[in-house]
Amino acid sequence: MPRISRRAPLAAAALAALLGITAGTLALSAESSDASDVPSRGVPEEKAVKPVRTGGGSVVQIMAHPDDDLFFMNPDTLLSLRSGHSLTSVYLTAGESDGRNARRQDPQPRADKAAYAEARQNGIRAAYAEMATGNRTSPWDRTSIATAGGGRAELDTLRAKPHISLVWVQLREAGSITGDRPHSLHGLWDGRVDELESQLAAGSPVREDFAYSKEQVVDTVAGLLERFRPTFVRTLDPTPGVKDGDGKLSDHQDHMYSARFAQAALERYAGSPGHPRVGVQTYLGYSTGGLPHSLDPATVAEKLRALNTYAWSDLEDHCGDPAGCGDRKVAARPAGHDWAQSVRYTRTESTSWLRQAPDGLYAFGVLDGRLAVWRKPAGGSWTGPVLRGGRGLDGSVTSVPLPDGRIAVFGTRTVLDGYRRDVVMLVQDRVGGGFGGDWRSLGTPERDDAAGTSDISRPAVLVGRDGALSVYVRDSRHRLGVTSGTAGGGWSPWRSAGGSGLRGDPVAASDAAGRGYVFAATATSVLAWTPRGPVGGPVATGLPATTVALSAAPDGDGVRLWFRRPDSGAVRVARFSGSGRASEVRELPGVAGYGAVGAGGGRLAARDRTGGLATAAATGTPGWRSAGGPLFAGAPAGVPGGVAAVGLDGRLLWTPTP
Structure with missing residues (x-):
């Protein structure tokens, strides 16, 4: 097996000069250029198969195995395919497993890893x-392309819709969920092996085996990003955490480390000139099956239809390949371990990223791992985004108003060198001013990455009338941690605020009297930290199970908590006033969907089951109205005068409301 030199593609790298991007300052975000004439770094021009790109955003999904997208990213994958915009799915491993394409209860065939990889x-x-x-038999064109890592990958293009493509990097998989397998993405990332070998599928146009170093894998993924020039990237969670009982990794090790390689490639890509700005969304893997179902029956049926096709459930020879037309292991359980009934984002569902200030409106997002700031002066139009702060910012951010009128922004940041995630804060320099300073690290409640994979939630923040700040995160032990301080002063060490079995991201809100409430979901209910003196708890709210995604908003002398009903996606609301027991729990009929619900300015904003934006009045008898528009990232948010979301093309989508 030849060793591939990382320096081999450098001569061809000059072909990867990227088109310049002109930043727009309309009501939406920067425009993205069309990359259909831009070859990949490291791909000889005469060999390059140029991707077909459409306008309106380009999505790249980076995964470990065939079916990670069908189980954990759908229905988002399906909605992207239906949107007419560009979608490329990248699979880092061959997914060869034990090489036996059969259900466990069936007679076991002879092991053939190349054939099983081909069947998948x-x-x-x-x-x-x-x-x-x-039509499942709609043909694909399969070609071999050179990679920026010095090897070759398979590129498949759907002939009927050439803006849809698949890339098979075909590295060896771990072959075990949590077992000690040094020859894996995990071992390569940690430096236990110097290189990871390929496992080519039987029918792949890639014919020569190769082996990649860690750097070459990063080069390869970064080169694919340069080739397909996404405005939005989907991966599984790079910090999935550990199980409460035995402390074992809660997800497949290939899922976790494919996402970390994607992080490293995205950081490198963010530094390349002229590329479209990129948003990132991460998805919960295996552990989503232990939580209440987040999808309605019709959406589940669509997911299962795709999974049954992938699993070759009918055994009809529609592909004419002796390797088989699908993954028979999945045919034994097409829904997985309750995976098909849900989709869950990690750290990307803030509903407090839209903020009213004395001088107008601000919106905050994350593009290229940096804070993106849009601004709408009173009586003016939206401008932006302007990117601020250093790189490595995760997902989405939380913003809070300070007593002096400034805005403080909080998020989590990933540092790849030594791998750790910490909580960070950036404060507006003055009322009406900018966000040009450096992020301030508030540390992390985690001891180290090994203890819990740096699994901390997006922060929830309470602001006292005296300017005191309390920042809460769920830690990898599924408890609530808290640190306290001020915008310009010192901060306390992280301490436990209690709770157990917490999932997702906590949320916080204060009532008109300045009393603060913090909420965090469990698999069966919601816990509250209440305003009796210092925020204390946890207190059982008495709420039923939710789909975990929560949002909270002030409501006079209390606060309202918004969530969704499991197996339905219907929006529910509960009110709290001075205690942790819920009152006025009711359901708002008329919309099904998934994800957090934005509430602000008297309006509600939510993702419906088609992936579009739906709005309603926050009080009275709401009548949900579809606002239409493109697919969007994370969760929508509202303020007096309108609701907003960030599209998959990095644009701010603003919908004025009465």
């Missing part, structure tokens, strides 16, 4: 073709 490819091609065209 056939299943993905059929599932994508069916989702995109309605």
Whole structure:
């Protein structure tokens, strides 16, 4: 097996000069250029298969295995395919497992890893073709392309819709969920092996084996980003945490480390000139199956249809390949371990990123791992985004108003060198001013990455009338941690605020009297930290199970908590006033969907089951109205005068309301 030199593609790298991007300052975000004529770094021009790109945003999904997208990213994958915009799915490993393409209860065939990898490819091609065209046999063009890592990968293009493509990097998989397998993405990331070998599928146009170093894998993924020029990237969670009982990793090690390689490639890509600005969304993997179902029955049926096609459930020879037309292991349990019934984002569902200030409106997002700031002066139009702060910012941010009129922004940041995640804060320099300072680290409640994979939530923040700040995060032990300080002063060490079995991100809000409430979901209910003296708790709210995504907003002498009903996606609301027991719990009929609900300015904003934006009045008998528009990232938010979301193309989508 030849060793691939990282320096081999440097001569061709000059071909990867990127088109310049002109930043727009309209009511939306920066425009993205079309990259259809931009070859990938490291791909000889005469060999390059140029990607077909459409306007309106380009999505790249980076995963470990065939089916990670169908189980954990759908329905978002399906909605992207239906949108007509560009979608590329990248699979880092071959997913060869033990090489036996059969259900456990069936007679076991002879192990053939190349054939099983090919069968899984056939299943993905059929599932994508069916989702995109309605016909699972819609043909694909399979080609071999050079990678920026010095090897080759397979590129498949859907002939009927050439803006849809699949890339098979075909590295060896770990072959175990949590077992000690040094020859894996995990071992390569940690430096236990110097290189990871390929596992080529039987029918792949890539014919020569290769082996990549850690740096070459990063080069390869960064080169694919340069080739397909996404405005939005999806991965699984790079910090999935550990199980409460035995402390073992809660997700497949390949899921976790494929996401970390994607992080490293995205950081490198963010530094390349002229690329479109990129948003990132991460998804919960295996552990989503232990939580209440987040999807309505019709959406689950669509997910299962794609999974049954991938699993080759009918055994009809529709592909004509002796390797098989799908993944028969999945045919034993097409829904996985309750994975098909849910989709969950990690650290990307803030509803407090839109903020009214004395001088107008501000919106905050994360593009290229940096804070993106849009601004709308009173009586003026939106401008932006302007990128601020250093790189490495995760997902989405929380913003809070300070007593002096300034805005403070909080988030989490990933540092790849030594791998750790910490909580960070950036404060506006003055009322009406900018956010040009440096992020201030508030540390982390985690001891180290090894203890819990740096699994901390997005922060929730309470602001006292005296300017005192309390920042809460869920830690990897599924408890609530808190630190306190001021915008310009010192901060306390992290301490435990109690609770157990917490999931997702905590949320916080203060009532008109300045009393603060903090809420965090469990698998069966919601816990509250209440305003009796210093915020204390936890207190059982008496609420039923939720889909975990929460949002909170002030409501006179109390606060309201917004959430969704499991197995339905219907929006529910509960009111709290001075205690941790919920009152006025009711359901708002008329919309099903998933994700957090934005509440502000007397309006509600939510994702409906088609992926679009739906709005309603926050009080009275709401009548949900579809606002239409493109797919968006994270959760929407509202302020007096309108609701907003950030599109998959990095644009701010603003919908004025009465």
